[in-house]
Structures are given as structure tokens and as C-alpha cells.
Amino acid sequence: MRMLINVPETVVADALRGVAAAHPELTVDVENRVIVRRDAPVAGKVGLVSGGGSGHEPLHGGFVGPGMLSAACPGEVFTSPVPDQMVRAAAAVDSGEGVLFIVKNYTGDVLNFEMAAELAEDEGVRLAKVLVDDDVAVTDSLYTAGRRGTGATLFVEKIAGAAAEEGAPLERVESLARRVDEVSRSFGVALSAVTTPAKGSPTFELPSGELELGIGIHGEPGRERRAMMTSREIADYTVDVLVADRRPSGPVLLLVNGMGATPLLELYGFNAEVHRALKERGVTVARTLVGNYVTSLDMAGCSVTLCEADEELVRLWDAPVQTPALRWGR
Amino acid sequence: MRMLINVPETVVADALRGVAAAHPELTVDVENRVIVRRDAPVAGKVGLVSGGGSGHEPLHGGFVGPGMLSAACPGEVFTSPVPDQMVRAAAAVDSGEGVLFIVKNYTGDVLNFEMAAELAEDEGVRLAKVLVDDDVAVTDSLYTAGRRGTGATLFVEKIAGAAAEEGAPLERVESLARRVDEVSRSFGVALSAVTTPAKGSPTFELPSGELELGIGIHGEPGRERRAMMTSREIADYTVDVLVADRRPSGPVLLLVNGMGATPLLELYGFNAEVHRALKERGVTVARTLVGNYVTSLDMAGCSVTLCEADEELVRLWDAPVQTPALRWGR
Structure with missing residues (x-):
């Protein structure tokens, strides 16, 4: 095995400690696995939260910051994060203007973000979700009903993030994100x-x-x-x-x-x-x-x-x- | 062979065409293998030129632009560029304030930059050179007398580039570059x-x-x-x-x-x-x-x-x- 790791069990936690050490502009909750821009929640700004299995870096943690994601939730390698991470992230970034979940279309991610959305809404967060499903290779796949979400995620997060940074309301950020996925x-x-x-x-x-x-x-x-x-x-x-x-x-x-x-x-x-x-x-x-x-x-x-x-x-x-x-x- | 290439003979030229397509802010001379920031020469500014064998990307071509290198000369894979490339680069970036060559310590690079410096000086360019030799692993090596130049090149190019951008004269840019290598x-x-x-x-x-x-x-x-x-x-x-x-x-x-x-x-x-x-x-x-x-x-x-x-x-x-x-x- 040619890997620069300690043991497989700590790969994600080790990486999060490394992100914290390299990026003081981010708040990294290693235990609960949430990466948040340090100035969140930003008054008057819609929050953007994404996440997914680890192993696709810099996606998503490397896209947290002004003009892009408000927070990211890394799961285990190639494994969906759990709803608790997303609920924490939503709470950390919500300024009262609502939160958009950006979800790559994999069955585990879809289910867990869905559950997290319900929980966050119960806590009073106004929530919208957009699904990214841009990969034309196959219709269904090992972990997917419908098309997989891949590279378009970067465009969705960047463009919706820019709109949110400019102060666009949740409905507009959501519709832009959906439009980017569609095209x-x-x-x-x-x-x-x-x-x-x-x-x-x-x-x-x-x-x-x-x-x-x-x-x-x-x-x-x-x-x-x-x-x-x-x-x-x-x-x-x-x-x-x-x-x-x-x-x-x-x-x-x-x-x-x-x-x-x-x-x-x-x-x-x-x-x-x-x-x-x-x-x-x-x-x-x-x-x-x-x-x-x-x-x-x-x-x-x-x-x-x-x-x-x-x-x-x-x-x-x-x-x-x-x-x-x-x-x-x- | 698991490579995303056409044929080995065109790898560097193909990459340069790709750099040109992706980065309109750079001028790429594919035939003569020189990458120059588009606004060169910048009036009143010292020019910074580096280069070396290809295969270390983004070093050096990815470091060309305001605040860092003025130009880069890519050689064949793991092979020094030739003096003609460096002379062209020096001519393209010299505003009259002189040019600093940043040279990683490999025998071929040292010889070719040395020859290029003489040729460029013959053409009236005021030239200084700094050698990067930061790798403590071995004293001499397969392609090196003395220590090899590796990661410190990034610090030398960034810090000397920032000083040049601020209008520092050649002697100061050179001494800063040397100091960065030394520490x-x-x-x-x-x-x-x-x-x-x-x-x-x-x-x-x-x-x-x-x-x-x-x-x-x-x-x-x-x-x-x-x-x-x-x-x-x-x-x-x-x-x-x-x-x-x-x-x-x-x-x-x-x-x-x-x-x-x-x-x-x-x-x-x-x-x-x-x-x-x-x-x-x-x-x-x-x-x-x-x-x-x-x-x-x-x-x-x-x-x-x-x-x-x-x-x-x-x-x-x-x-x-x-x-x-x-x-x-x-």
C-alpha cells in the first residue's frame, strides 16, 4: 500500500487537523466533521452547505470561503456524511436568510441531506436543496438512481456562492444553482x-x-x-x-x-x-x-x-x- | 503505459498549447517554448525568468504572472531548457531595469542559464543570477554538483517576484532571492x-x-x-x-x-x-x-x-x- 497515512481509520480526522493547521481562515470542527468559513454566519447572506464522501479533495472543503461555500461536511472516504453534520453546518451558517444544500446525486447523500433538511427546518432554518446530476455516462449507477453528480458541482458551488455573496435571496440562489446544473x-x-x-x-x-x-x-x-x-x-x-x-x-x-x-x-x-x-x-x-x-x-x-x-x-x-x-x- | 498523451515527442508542445488555451493572460510561444506574462515588459520593473525541465508542473509556467515570474522556459521532460529560450525570455521581459535568472541547481540548467546570461548581456540586458539549492538529502546527485534545487524555488520566485512588482531594483531583488534560498x-x-x-x-x-x-x-x-x-x-x-x-x-x-x-x-x-x-x-x-x-x-x-x-x-x-x-x- 503506497499511502501517506497513519491508519485507515483516522484518514479523514487527520486531514481535517491538517486543514485546520493550514487554513486559519476556516473553522474546522474535527470531532463533528464540519468545515465552516470563520466569519459565518454572515449577516444578510444565504448560507451554502455541501458535503459528500471524502476522497474527492479539494471538493468540498477546499471550496469553503467568501464567494463559494459557507460550510462543508466530509463523510468517510467514498461514504456519505451523516445528517448530524449537515444540521450542525446549517445552524452554523444560517443568518436568518436561509440555507441551500448542494447535494451530489448519490443515494446516501440524497437520503442524508433530506433527513438533515427536515431536522434543520424543525429547528427553524429555512432550507432549500439542489441536486447535482451532470454525469452523462450512465443513467443509473452503483450508488445512484439517475445521473451521478461530478464536475458540475464546482460550477454550482461557485456561481450560487457568488450570488449569495452579493446578497441574493434564497429563492434566487436556489434557482441559479438549479439552472447551472441543468446547463x-x-x-x-x-x-x-x-x-x-x-x-x-x-x-x-x-x-x-x-x-x-x-x-x-x-x-x-x-x-x-x-x-x-x-x-x-x-x-x-x-x-x-x-x-x-x-x-x-x-x-x-x-x-x-x-x-x-x-x-x-x-x-x-x-x-x-x-x-x-x-x-x-x-x-x-x-x-x-x-x-x-x-x-x-x-x-x-x-x-x-x-x-x-x-x-x-x-x-x-x-x-x-x-x-x-x-x-x-x- | 497509463498516460493521457498523444505521443511522447509532443508532450511539452501539447501542454503549451493547452496553457495558451486556458490562460489568455499569458503569452505562450509554443514553437520557441517561452511563457511570458502578457503585459511584459512592465515599465520600471525588474524581470524574473526561471525554467527547467518539464514534469514538475505547475513549476515554473504556473508561476508566471503579476507578483511572481515574468517568464518561464520549459525544457523537455526532466531536461534543461536551452539557452535560446532564456535569451528570448530575457529580451521579452526586460524593461531596462534588468533581469534575474532563477536557476535550480542541476548541472544542465546551470550551464545553459550561464550561457544564456552571457548572450543576453551581449545584447545589452543587465543580468543577475541566483541558484536554488535547498534539498538537504544529498550533497551531490545524479544531475547535480552540490545540493539540488526543489521546493524553495517556489519561495524564491514568490518573494523575489513580490519585491520586483513593488519596484525594487535588480540588486535588491537578487539579494532577496539569495537570502530566501539561504534560509x-x-x-x-x-x-x-x-x-x-x-x-x-x-x-x-x-x-x-x-x-x-x-x-x-x-x-x-x-x-x-x-x-x-x-x-x-x-x-x-x-x-x-x-x-x-x-x-x-x-x-x-x-x-x-x-x-x-x-x-x-x-x-x-x-x-x-x-x-x-x-x-x-x-x-x-x-x-x-x-x-x-x-x-x-x-x-x-x-x-x-x-x-x-x-x-x-x-x-x-x-x-x-x-x-x-x-x-x-x-
């Missing part, structure tokens, strides 16, 4: 399997020289397995799948995302091919983000997310953000 | 070998269940190989080596750096152990950066860099920076 599509490819600390060996077998097209962020099976393809071929395949599912009628925000173990050198080369493939199909790109943002531990591979963005969405994308993983603007 | 120490650990596109197989053998202490960023051998250690043990070993070489007499800037394939979840857990180990040895931390910044393609592992920083260095570290990989402040 976003993702597709991922694995070049290697993923190894969780608890298992210590790859969660599936992917022989060298083969790749899995349509992989999920927990190593869930995709559409098909093929002999290794070039970066150019993977870009063409991926963009074809995305555009066939939903052809953007205007410019897109583009996320070229690494699964964790693919070098940035390769990701940028892949980005060149994705740009070429989009251009050949008449899709224009307004903004590009390249890097490891929605990962799957040590999996090699990549995903592409397109988010069709009108001027308003581009403006909210460009708005200032100050989180560990995304920072720009003032 | 910085690094040590790295590999949990897996590294595979270059050209070779297609690991450049050295590291059996599962073993790690290499004191690894270089090209997979050069370190001090010793041991049976797998815990995150806590690696942090204790690393901090002991660093503090034995140079005990900081004041607070440090801390870089907890991933080698490329180690998940952020593990890196943050390791950061908690490094903070603990430093505290136990009486070293206080002023600022912490955790992430994959000075990498070795797909190698799993980590390195730790300590940079003793007085108030002035902390202020320059905190100063605004706008590059693809480091962004904060205005």
Missing part, C-alpha cells in the same frame, strides 16, 4: 483504478493498456472499456458524448479536471485537444479551468465538464472567490 | 517511482511496501530505502533532518508539497503531522501552503520545505500574486 454536462475517463485506504488494493481491475470510458468518481463502471487511446481520441470521444447529450447554444465554462494522479503536464496537453474538439464542433469557450478539483484519490484519468454560461453566469463565475482551492479577484 | 531547506520522500513519457516504464524500482527517503524530483536516489512508514513517522524523520541541517531561529513559511500522485486528503493529513513535529521541536509556522506545486510527474510522495521568514519575508509572501497556480490578494 452542465460531464464525462470522465479512468486510466487507472482507485485504491481506498480501507481496502488497500484497487477497487476494480483495469489492466495496463486499457481505459474505462464514463468512469464515476468512486471507480464505478462507465460505458465501456477500450484499448488505450490518445489524448486526441479521448477528447474527441468525450466532446462527442457531451455535445450529443446537450449541444450548448452559447459559450461554455470549461472544466478540464484531473482525477488525482494524472500530471498537470498531461492535463494541459489534454486541454489543448478538448479546445480543438470543441472548436471543430462549433462550441466556443468563455472560461477554462484546468486542474485536479473533483478527484478520486489516486486514480489516473480526467473528466470534462461543460457549463453553458450566458453573461450573467460568466459574471458570477468571474466574481471574487477566496477559498483554499479557488481564489481570484479581490 | 530554506527541503527534504522529499517517494512512495512510488516516476514514469516519463519517453521511457514509458518507471525510471527506478521501488517495491510496494518500501519508500525512498531523500528522493529527488527526477527520481534520483536519496539517502536510504526503508519499509513503509506512517505519515507520523515520515513527518518526524523529515523534520528532524531539516532542523538538524538548519534550525530556524524564527517562524517559518511551510510548504507541504505533493509529488504529483498523492491525494490531497493524504497531504493534508501529513500536514497535521508536520505541524505537530515542528511544534514539538520548537519551530513556529507563520504560513502554510499544502498542495502539488513542485512535482515529479506521476510520482507518489511528498516533500517539506521550511523557509525562515522575518516580517519582511512574510509581508512579501502575503503580497498579491496572480498566476495560474498561486493567486491571492487583489
Whole structure:
């Protein structure tokens, strides 16, 4: 096992202690597993809470801060957080303007956020929920009824977060988040399997020289397995799948995302091919983000997310953000 | 071979096309392999140029922009750039205030930057050079006479870049860069070998269940190989080596750096152990950066860099920076 850990049982708690040590601008409750921006609740501002299994870092904890999430709830590796975490997070960030839960579409997450919403409402928090389900690879999956939530989560959290920071009311933040999910599509490819600390060996077998097209962020099976393809071929395949599912009628925000173990050198080369493939199909790109943002531990591979963005969405994308993983603007 | 590439021969050019597509704020000369901030030369400002073999991304291209490098010259993978690249970069960024070359201590880089400096001076550019040699693992190495340059490069580029942005003259920018190198120490650990596109197989053998202490960023051998250690043990070993070489007499800037394939979840857990180990040895931390910044393609592992920083260095570290990989402040 090639892991930089103590024991599998403490991986998430250890990481949270490390987040606390590196980021004094965040409040980290290690015991109860909640990461909150230090100045929460912010008067007059809607709170944004997300969360999910650990192993996808920087998602979600790395997206907590001004202009994005108010709080994040990390579960065990590849395991939903529990309702108590979400209820605590909602209480910590609610200024009276209400809270939006941003939920990736996995059965455990959906159930636990649903339960947490009921509990938080009982405590007087006005709550809305939005489901992210952007992955076009498969209809149902190992842990999912309907499409999986992957890369679009970053766009939903950034754009809804910007609107909340500007003082938009809950209904508007919710409708923006839903709109971003509706105009976003993702597709991922694995070049290697993923190894969780608890298992210590790859969660599936992917022989060298083969790749899995349509992989999920927990190593869930995709559409098909093929002999290794070039970066150019993977870009063409991926963009074809995305555009066939939903052809953007205007410019897109583009996320070229690494699964964790693919070098940035390769990701940028892949980005060149994705740009070429989009251009050949008449899709224009307004903004590009390249890097490891929605990962799957040590999996090699990549995903592409397109988010069709009108001027308003581009403006909210460009708005200032100050989180560990995304920072720009003032 | 599990790589997201077309063919090994075009990996660097493909990546540069991808950088150009993602970052309109940079000027990328793909043919001549130079990345320059778009507004260069900036009137009244010293130019900062670095470069080195590719495969360490985001170093150096990801550090080009206001507040950090003026230009970067990427060589082939793990191969020095050629003098022509550095001469072009110097010409592109010189406003008349002179140019500082920041050179990691590897024999090829040292020779080629030396030759480039002579050529650029012949063309009338006022030039200074600083060598980065922070890696305490070994005295000489496969590609090095003296200590290797690794993580401290990030601190040198950031702090000298901030001073240059404020209008400091060449002599001052150079002396600051030298000072940062002098007070910085690094040590790295590999949990897996590294595979270059050209070779297609690991450049050295590291059996599962073993790690290499004191690894270089090209997979050069370190001090010793041991049976797998815990995150806590690696942090204790690393901090002991660093503090034995140079005990900081004041607070440090801390870089907890991933080698490329180690998940952020593990890196943050390791950061908690490094903070603990430093505290136990009486070293206080002023600022912490955790992430994959000075990498070795797909190698799993980590390195730790300590940079003793007085108030002035902390202020320059905190100063605004706008590059693809480091962004904060205005």
C-alpha cells in the first residue's frame, strides 16, 4: 500500500487537523466533521452547505470561503456524511436568510441531506436543496438512481456562492444553482483504478493498456472499456458524448479536471485537444479551468465538464472567490 | 503505459498549447517554448525568468504572472531548457531595469542559464543570477554538483517576484532571492517511482511496501530505502533532518508539497503531522501552503520545505500574486 497515512481509520480526522493547521481562515470542527468559513454566519447572506464522501479533495472543503461555500461536511472516504453534520453546518451558517444544500446525486447523500433538511427546518432554518446530476455516462449507477453528480458541482458551488455573496435571496440562489446544473454536462475517463485506504488494493481491475470510458468518481463502471487511446481520441470521444447529450447554444465554462494522479503536464496537453474538439464542433469557450478539483484519490484519468454560461453566469463565475482551492479577484 | 498523451515527442508542445488555451493572460510561444506574462515588459520593473525541465508542473509556467515570474522556459521532460529560450525570455521581459535568472541547481540548467546570461548581456540586458539549492538529502546527485534545487524555488520566485512588482531594483531583488534560498531547506520522500513519457516504464524500482527517503524530483536516489512508514513517522524523520541541517531561529513559511500522485486528503493529513513535529521541536509556522506545486510527474510522495521568514519575508509572501497556480490578494 503506497499511502501517506497513519491508519485507515483516522484518514479523514487527520486531514481535517491538517486543514485546520493550514487554513486559519476556516473553522474546522474535527470531532463533528464540519468545515465552516470563520466569519459565518454572515449577516444578510444565504448560507451554502455541501458535503459528500471524502476522497474527492479539494471538493468540498477546499471550496469553503467568501464567494463559494459557507460550510462543508466530509463523510468517510467514498461514504456519505451523516445528517448530524449537515444540521450542525446549517445552524452554523444560517443568518436568518436561509440555507441551500448542494447535494451530489448519490443515494446516501440524497437520503442524508433530506433527513438533515427536515431536522434543520424543525429547528427553524429555512432550507432549500439542489441536486447535482451532470454525469452523462450512465443513467443509473452503483450508488445512484439517475445521473451521478461530478464536475458540475464546482460550477454550482461557485456561481450560487457568488450570488449569495452579493446578497441574493434564497429563492434566487436556489434557482441559479438549479439552472447551472441543468446547463452542465460531464464525462470522465479512468486510466487507472482507485485504491481506498480501507481496502488497500484497487477497487476494480483495469489492466495496463486499457481505459474505462464514463468512469464515476468512486471507480464505478462507465460505458465501456477500450484499448488505450490518445489524448486526441479521448477528447474527441468525450466532446462527442457531451455535445450529443446537450449541444450548448452559447459559450461554455470549461472544466478540464484531473482525477488525482494524472500530471498537470498531461492535463494541459489534454486541454489543448478538448479546445480543438470543441472548436471543430462549433462550441466556443468563455472560461477554462484546468486542474485536479473533483478527484478520486489516486486514480489516473480526467473528466470534462461543460457549463453553458450566458453573461450573467460568466459574471458570477468571474466574481471574487477566496477559498483554499479557488481564489481570484479581490 | 497509463498516460493521457498523444505521443511522447509532443508532450511539452501539447501542454503549451493547452496553457495558451486556458490562460489568455499569458503569452505562450509554443514553437520557441517561452511563457511570458502578457503585459511584459512592465515599465520600471525588474524581470524574473526561471525554467527547467518539464514534469514538475505547475513549476515554473504556473508561476508566471503579476507578483511572481515574468517568464518561464520549459525544457523537455526532466531536461534543461536551452539557452535560446532564456535569451528570448530575457529580451521579452526586460524593461531596462534588468533581469534575474532563477536557476535550480542541476548541472544542465546551470550551464545553459550561464550561457544564456552571457548572450543576453551581449545584447545589452543587465543580468543577475541566483541558484536554488535547498534539498538537504544529498550533497551531490545524479544531475547535480552540490545540493539540488526543489521546493524553495517556489519561495524564491514568490518573494523575489513580490519585491520586483513593488519596484525594487535588480540588486535588491537578487539579494532577496539569495537570502530566501539561504534560509530554506527541503527534504522529499517517494512512495512510488516516476514514469516519463519517453521511457514509458518507471525510471527506478521501488517495491510496494518500501519508500525512498531523500528522493529527488527526477527520481534520483536519496539517502536510504526503508519499509513503509506512517505519515507520523515520515513527518518526524523529515523534520528532524531539516532542523538538524538548519534550525530556524524564527517562524517559518511551510510548504507541504505533493509529488504529483498523492491525494490531497493524504497531504493534508501529513500536514497535521508536520505541524505537530515542528511544534514539538520548537519551530513556529507563520504560513502554510499544502498542495502539488513542485512535482515529479506521476510520482507518489511528498516533500517539506521550511523557509525562515522575518516580517519582511512574510509581508512579501502575503503580497498579491496572480498566476495560474498561486493567486491571492487583489
